[in-house]
Amino acid sequence: MTLAIIGGGMIGSAVAWRAVAAGLDVVLSNSREPSTLAGLAASLGARAAFAAEAALAADVVVAAIPVSAFGKLPARALAGKIVVDTANYYPERDGHLAELDSGALTSSELLQRHLPSSTVVKGFNAITPHQIGTLARPAGAADRSALPIAGEAGAKAEVARLLDRLGFDAADAGVLAESWRAEPGTPAYILPYLGEGGGVPRLDGRDAGRARPGRAGGGAAGLGGPAAGGGGAAAPAVSRVRSPRAPAPRASAARRWPGPAGRARRPRPPRP
Numbered sequence: 001m002t003l004a005i006i007g008g009g010m011i012g013s014a015v016a017w018r019a020v021a022a023g024l025d026v027v028l029s030n031s032r033e034p035s036t037l038a039g040l041a042a043s044l045g046a047r048a049a050f051a052a053e054a055a056l057a058a059d060v061v062v063a064a065i066p067v068s069a070f071g072k073l074p075a076r077a078l079a080g081k082i083v084v085d086t087a088n089y090y091p092e093r094d095g096h097l098a099e100l101d102s103g104a105l106t107s108s109e110l111l112q113r114h115l116p117s118s119t120v121v122k123g124f125n126a127i128t129p130h131q132i133g134t135l136a137r138p139a140g141a142a143d144r145s146a147l148p149i150a151g152e153a154g155a156k157a158e159v160a161r162l163l164d165r166l167g168f169d170a171a172d173a174g175v176l177a178e179s180w181r182a183e184p185g186t187p188a189y190i191l192p193y194l195g196e197g198g199g200v201p202r203l204d205g206r207d208a209g210r211a212r213p214g215r216a217g218g219g220a221a222g223l224g225g226p227a228a229g230g231g232g233a234a235a236p237a238v239s240r241v242r243s244p245r246a247p248a249p250r251a252s253a254a255r256r257w258p259g260p261a262g263r264a265r266r267p268r269p270p271r272p
Contacts, residue, residue: 001162002027004058006051006073008037011086012064013044014129018136018166020045029054031072052077060162062086062124067107068094070114079117082155084162086124087111088184106183108150108176121151121159122179131193136167146171148188150179 002025005012012028019026026046028037034048041048055061055077062084063073070087089100089107099105105113112120124132126148137144146169149156160170173181173188182188 001025001059001165002057003162004029004054004061005064006030006054006061007064007069007086008040009064010129011124011132012062013040014132015062015064015086015124015166016040016044016046018132022165022167024165027054027057031069055081060084060158063111064124066090066094067097067100067110070111073115075115075117078115081118082158083111083115083118083120084123084159085111085120088125090184103180106176106179108179112176119152119155120176121149121155122173122176122182123147123149123159123163126182126189127193128190131190132166135193138167139164144169145193148173148182150174150182151176 003016003019004027005016005019006029008028008030016026016028026044028041028044028046028048029051030037031051034050037048040046049057052074055074058081060082061078063070064086065073067087067089073083085108087107089097091097091101097110100107100110106122108120108122112118124147127135127145131145135145144167147163148171149159149163150173151159152175156170156172163170173179180186
């Protein structure tokens with residue numbers, strides 16, 4: 001599988017690190033020249049390209065960019081592609097958008113409108129870059145975490161397969177209109193992945209996934225769960241995103257995300 005990542009920030013770098021470690025062909029891009037990503041690409045074992053070139057080469061594209069940059073994506077090159085939207089809407093950063101402030105659209109629905117010939121799936125938005133690196137586990141591991149994804153069923157199945165290769169299960173959060181269930185201000189946002197320690201260390205993208213001092217195989221203090229690969233002393237179990245309505249299915253299958261019954265649109269939490 002070839003995975004294109006548009007955006008060289010912390011989330012994009014963390015996903016790229018995991019993807020390279022999983023044996024995927026990774027193409028990095030941003031809104032500038034590929035040379036601006038040469039150092040990062042070399043350190044990860046990926047390659048750099050212009051955004052349109054990366055999109056054309058990819059089986060799946062991860063758009064790791066803010067909402068305010070949606071309009072800069074190469075829509076023509078992304079036609080026919082599955083695009084994973086990692087963005088969360090922050091008005092203080094992105095500027096106020098009436099359709100998002102009112103709840104008329106989710107940010108992923110807005111991206112889908114910008115990319116009418118692509119299939120957008122919400123993903124990687126409810127977890128920090130550090131957690132992407134440290135919580136990955138082999139399929140079947142008792143402390144494997146699941147990430148919420150929302151979108152069209154067929155595209156979600158493909159993204160669930162990608163998550164499985166990266167070390168995560170998938171929790172089905174419904175269609176794009178329901179993707180608010182794992183946005184900031186909801187119980188599914190970051191908190192399920194903190195474990196009992198509750199701390200989120202600050203790391204740059206290149207450090208995501210490396211073992212913390214004194215830990216084996218990529219486990220991290222403060223995040224819970226044993227160190228990856230079974231080495232080192234066991235820590236408190238990771239809080240996993242898992243549906244309570246059924247036993248854990250195979251890792252590649254998307255699980256239905258439980259949410260408030262009968263609510264089609266989020267009453268948005270107060271924004272500063």
